[in-house]
Amino acid sequence: MRARTERFLPFALLLPSIGFLGLLIVIPMVQALLLAVMAEGGGLSAENFQRMFADVNFSDAWRNTLLLLILIVPLQLVLALCMALLINSRFRGHGFFLYIYAIPLAISDLAAGILWLAVFTERGYLNSTLQNAGVITQPILFLSFDNLGGILTAIVIAESWRATAIVLIILIAGLQLIPRDFFEAADLFGANRLRRTVHVVLPLLRPSLQSALIIRTIFAFQTFAVVFALAGRNMPVLAGEAYTWYATNRNEHIAAAYAVLLLGLTIVATVVYLRVLGLREAEVQR
Amino acid sequence: MASITIDGVNKIFGKTPALKDISLEIRDGEFMVLLGPSGCGKTTLLRCVAGLEQVNGGRVKIGERDVTDLAPRDRNIAMVFQSYAVFPHMTVGGNIGFGLRMKRRPKPEIEKRVREGAELLGLVPFLDRYPAQLSGGQRQRVAVARALVMDAPVLLMDEPLSNLDALLRLQARADLKRLHKEVKRTTIYVTHDQVEAMSMGDRIAVMREGAIEQLGAPMEIYNNPASQFVGGFIGSPPMNFLRGAIRDGSFAGDGFDVPITRMRGDLQGREMVLGVRAEHITIAGEGIPAHVMVVEPLGSHALVTVLVGKTPVKVQAPIDVAVRPDQAINLHFDEATLRWMDAGTGSAIQR
Known part of the structure; x- marks a missing residue:
């Protein structure tokens, strides 16, 4: 009786999270897959994907999504790494900085987008500050549809502000897992700060870098709310197209095709990260 | 270098x-x-x-x-x-x-x-x-x-x-x-x-x-x-300590009286601690009365724990020593091997 309980207990304990994931992730995912490969009249078809690829906004959305990913993810990683190393050096008052850095974590992405809209818009904080300071006489249209560079910069700033904290938290947790002795041994055996970071800290931080990169890349593919708030339809992105096709064009099939494309991209990126940054078998401590 | x-x-x-x-x-x-x-x-x-x-x-x-x-x-x-x-x-x-x-x-x-x-x-x-x-x-x-x-x-x-x-x-x-x-x-x-x-x-x-x-x-x-600390920290077993005072040619405490021939005159009557290593104690026909608690044969020798008065003392004895728990025996200290410490501070005293 007891052996039996012990055998089933782990499964019983896993059941709630399996149920949760199944209900909220697996079922919608399967539904999206089905929607994407079904023609409007019923029956299997590649028609939805063909229409998606042929859409006027598709190439822009594709380019913008990759552009944002390439600009935002490395920037966030480097920023978060610097901030994490700074906090981990335990200077006086490092706890205060951690709290400051972590504040954006509590703000939803749409709210963050609107907040930054208030900064960058024609009569926003940035323009009024510059005008009051006498730097400019006329407000600059940062977010104008023909100012792609301005829109891109605003989005990169807003996204970095909003989502660097999650990378930071993951990296700080990772740094704290590295025994102090490794830092001290590196110091003692002649490494300066930079070489210590390159030769000892970063390699030991690989598992955390991997998690952070996977999470950030997935979210970068899904970038939507901040873009929508700052640029509206002036800057189409893949996740935004899925929303538009679903909510505005009322075509759930093509919306689902976009979602499946994003899923595919996410899986490819994750596999690459796992392969490139994974620990070799021989390095894993028993 | x-x-x-x-x-x-x-x-x-x-x-x-x-x-x-x-x-x-x-x-x-x-x-x-x-x-x-x-x-x-x-x-x-x-x-x-x-x-x-x-x-x-x-x-x-x-x-x-x-x-x-x-x-x-x-x-x-x-x-x-x-x-x-x-x-x-x-x-x-x-x-x-x-x-x-x-x-x-x-x-x-x-x-x-x-x-x-x-x-x-x-x-x-x-x-x-x-x-x-x-x-x-x-x-x-x-x-x-x-x-x-x-x-x-x-x-x-x-x-x-x-x-x-x-x-x-x-x-x-x-x-x-x-x-x-x-x-x-x-x-x-x-x-x-x-x-x-x-x-x-x-x-x-x-x-x-x-x-x-x-x-x-x-x-x-x-x-x-x-000091008593060092004696107790170095050596296995640690040094044994007995508390007492010098009076008229002997060091006496609870349950023992060790005859001492050579001692500075000014230490007369002073509270002191006697320190002695296990290997410097022999089991003899007469001397300090002790009560055997435990006998531990350790291959090369036996470690005998005895009570002198109420103080446990470790004695290193030959492996074939014929003592048993609860037996009453007598111990002999070699005066030259004894060390002396102040009972209050624990620091060593030259006699």
């Missing part, structure tokens, strides 16, 4: 003094052991020499060079950590050569010295393995090899054997002693194990509560402990 001078070093953690005005001179090529119970400050003192802790007062010199304000990497020292701190993402060879790579030595030199270091510690077959694929003893040797190839004149070791099992520790102890004879680095070795200290040290500094209680060669400390 270099001597190490620790001059009036103080270290305070918060409000707790960890090191109280410590001065210690370690000679060139000497193997100095810092010995003491946990929390006595021995590791803190080592870390102050390494530069991993900043001193709050005093100076540390290596050779003629004042290193007090230098970073660890500028002190020209090597260290073996208690946890070994062998990098898991580098092979054994990568670990051994780490310090040389950080010092940007030429590649052929690094390869040659890694090879030499690996040979010295029997690690050649493992050069391409990762630490996770090694046993604890092998990892410890990687840590020692990494420190030795640095050619730093000063080698610091922080309880390097404490994570090994008993048998391996015995082997590693002898290996380290042999290595020291070969490379002759000035060594500071921290341990709480008095057997390690006795067997390896040229000199031992016994520490207690952030101060050095006694400094001397192992046998000097064993034979003439400067």
Whole structure:
């Protein structure tokens, strides 16, 4: 009786999270897959994907999504790494900085987008500050549809502000897992700060870098709310197209095709990260 | 090669003094052991020499060079950590050569010295393995090899054997002693194990509560402990202590009366503690009455625990000793082997 309980207990304990994931992730995912490969009249078809690829906004959305990913993810990683190393050096008052850095974590992405809209818009904080300071006489249209560079910069700033904290938290947790002795041994055996970071800290931080990169890349593919708030339809992105096709064009099939494309991209990126940054078998401590 | 001078070093953690005005001179090529119970400050003192802790007062010199304000990497020292701190993402060879790579030595030199270091510690077959694929003893040797190839004149070791099992520790102890004879680095070795200290040290500094209680060669400390603390810490079993006072040619206390022929006149009547080693007590036909509690045969000899009055006393007896628990016996002390301490302060008294 007891052996039996012990055998089933782990499964019983896993059941709630399996149920949760199944209900909220697996079922919608399967539904999206089905929607994407079904023609409007019923029956299997590649028609939805063909229409998606042929859409006027598709190439822009594709380019913008990759552009944002390439600009935002490395920037966030480097920023978060610097901030994490700074906090981990335990200077006086490092706890205060951690709290400051972590504040954006509590703000939803749409709210963050609107907040930054208030900064960058024609009569926003940035323009009024510059005008009051006498730097400019006329407000600059940062977010104008023909100012792609301005829109891109605003989005990169807003996204970095909003989502660097999650990378930071993951990296700080990772740094704290590295025994102090490794830092001290590196110091003692002649490494300066930079070489210590390159030769000892970063390699030991690989598992955390991997998690952070996977999470950030997935979210970068899904970038939507901040873009929508700052640029509206002036800057189409893949996740935004899925929303538009679903909510505005009322075509759930093509919306689902976009979602499946994003899923595919996410899986490819994750596999690459796992392969490139994974620990070799021989390095894993028993 | 270099001597190490620790001059009036103080270290305070918060409000707790960890090191109280410590001065210690370690000679060139000497193997100095810092010995003491946990929390006595021995590791803190080592870390102050390494530069991993900043001193709050005093100076540390290596050779003629004042290193007090230098970073660890500028002190020209090597260290073996208690946890070994062998990098898991580098092979054994990568670990051994780490310090040389950080010092940007030429590649052929690094390869040659890694090879030499690996040979010295029997690690050649493992050069391409990762630490996770090694046993604890092998990892410890990687840590020692990494420190030795640095050619730093000063080698610091922080309880390097404490994570090994008993048998391996015995082997590693002898290996380290042999290595020291070969490379002759000035060594500071921290341990709480008095057997390690006795067997390896040229000199031992016994520490207690952030101060050095006694400094001397192992046998000097064993034979003439400067205090009741040192006598009780060094030796296995520790020194036996009996409390009493000198009166009219004998030292008397609860349940015993030891005749003493030679004693300073001014100690007459003073409360003192008599210290005697287990091997200096013999079981005799007459003498101090004692009650046998436990007899432990240990192969080469037997350890007999007896009660003198209410004080337990350990006696080292021949293995074929014919005593049994609950038996009443008599003990004989050889007067020349007895040590005397003040009952209040515990410090040794010359008679």
